[in-house]
Amino acid sequence: MRKKRIFKTILGVSLLVLMTVPIFTRPSYVEAVSNANTLGELKKELANYKAQREKALSNKNQTQSQINASRNSIAVAKTEIDNNRKKIEDSKKEIEKLDKEIEETDQKIKDLMVAKQLSEGDNHYLEYIFGATSISDFIIRTSMSEQLASYNDDLITSFEEKIEENKQLQADLAKREKDLDKQILDLEAAIDSLGNKVDAFSEEALKFEDEIKSTQELVNFYTKQGCKDNEALTTCVKVVSDTGFARPLKKGVRTSNYGYRWHPTQGVYKLHNGVDIGGNAEGTPVYSIAKGMVGKIIRKSSCGGNMVYIYHTVNGVQYTSTYMHLLHIKDGLKVGDMVDSTTQIGTVGGGASTSSRYGGYDTCTTGAHLHLSLAKGWYGKTYVSYSSWIANLLDPGLKQYVNIPGYGKYFYSRTW
Template sequence: MKNKILKCSLIIGLIAVMIIPCFANAAVSNAKTLRELKAELAAYKKKVNDNSASQKKTISEINAAKNTISQAEKEIETNQNKIEEAKRKIAELEVEIAETEEEIKDLLRAYEIASGDNNYLEYIFGATSISDFIIRCSISEQLANYNDGLIDGYENKIDENERLQKELKEREITLNNKIAEKERAISSLNNQLSSYVDEAQDLKEQVKAVETSVNYYVNAGCKDDDLLATCVNLMTDTGFVRPLKKGARTSDFGYRPHPTQHVYKLHTGIDIGGNSEGTNVYSIANGKVGMILKRQSCGGNMVYVYHNINGQLYTSTYMHLLTINVKVGDAVKNDTVIGTVGGGRGTPWDSCSTGAHLHLSLAKGWYGSTYVSYSTWVANLVDPGSSKYVNIPPLYKYFYSRTW
């Protein structure tokens, strides 16, 4: 009997030796300390402040550009008046040119002299006396000088006409270029500001999530140099179960056209429909609530649960919840109701949902603990619906049990 007990004890001991290092290594290999988590929180807060400063700077640049555009518009208005004045002068010149041509013709007809030099000579030598000859010479000279002056004036007015037209075209080109330049500047600045605003929203959510995690670990008694993955007691598990008693997959994990944003982007989990709002949502495994985000514009109410499945750390995420039934730090089992299905009329703030459903994501590691970056979470995502994890049937095929 003693030998049997001894053998059993040895077997149990060997199993414990095999299991514990596996769990410890898995936790330690990815874990950060509370001190590092606090440092990342400080870094995120600095990013928020830097983002705010960048927004203010960009807004100032936009206002400066708008002032420049306002000044340019006033200049355009002034120049347009100048253009209209130039057009009026051109019209007057054309009238004067026409009148000058007619005046020359009238003078020549009055003295019965054509434009050729020979006709001037015929007129002069047609004198009947010396005095008539002198008079005719004087008249011919005056007429010639006056005619030359009119012709010079005519040519000058043509030059002025051409100059004004050239200035008009150059002014139009300059003004159009200036308008285009300012429009491009405003467009670029607005895009930059929009990017800062989007980034600010993400950063604020990260700060809120990390602050919640820091408070959670502090309240759990973790010290600054403790490893986060080992300083909190967590119920382990051996596998996953489905988060709903029934339902059907309505959207797969992976890239797809977004149903409300109308862009092609990554769907970070699977959607499960076929349930009305208020239907119970369960944790897919034993674990502990790590983060909670409420009333997000895209995702609504969200719960993040930490799991240890056979030594591998996971974070399950439940989005578009109508209600949240847990709080950060709560230990949960795989039959704990963590919330209820939302995404319909009961969650009007959630702009990324078109109807009642549950969005389920699953990632390796503990998001908000062993890492805090959204991009790292995305890189660690797995397909929760695959048979390796939660095993949700293919699109539009119903399941009627949490197990399979």
């Protein structure tokens, strides 16, 4: 009777697993790539990143100043164009005025010529026009009218010269406007390419910002661990040694194996980098699988959710255990904390509370479960790259490690 019920449960769970296979791919955070062997070298790396960020920022500011200067030059050129256009307008009016004066002066000359001709002929205007009282008076007056005509002639010539000057001025100003237009175009093109440079420098500074942040975290970690500047990073951290692993949950059932599999949603053949343990509701306590130290905490990753990494030394060998899709990370748990197998590090999540299937942030889980990974070495300390972690992964279900029973089989204790 009991056996039948268990069989039915297993069948039910298996069907559930088929519908909601939890998945895991690369977490969406950036790993620092460090080549430092000692804390001193790590500090140098940090200083170097900071210097490079400062340089990028200074380049950015310098380029921004060049952009501002170019914008000012454009504004100056545009003002000059406006002023020159006003000058052209004034010059055109001046020409109009001169034309009118020429016309008027021309009329005066014509009048004088008529008067002169009349004065030379037998005409009753003779006496009237110049009011000559004698011949000599007449001669004086005639000569005066000639002088006046000549003066007006000169006046017209000077007006015409002024018109020519104005026309020349207008031509010069038009040419100047062409030159300024070209200058503005060149400046705008320069601003465009400088703008791209500013963007590139900003991006560079931001990149170093990330490096600085993660390297600073490492420096803080090793300093807190009491590492000396000249001490090897691989040996200065003292993690309490243990003799074996316990299971991370009081009960559970393996719902997915470590190893290559067809990805349930991506349709590709890829590594599932741990085992999935189902059979627990969200909120069920999750424990460290051995004595160790919290090495890394990642919150709300878009693939993996809340994650805790713990460094162990078991029988002289270094390991990193990883717990993913946690609903909550235990309050106050932080990097550098010493833990043992009785320490609760968080609770099971990955279901309706966190899965993106139900509107949550974790796209790599479709049902409540714990994803447990175990790797050799300390991921983030003895090596930093994701590919190294993958290369060092172990199947934590194997007997010599955590002893999670085979696919679909339940366990009911943390020890075995």
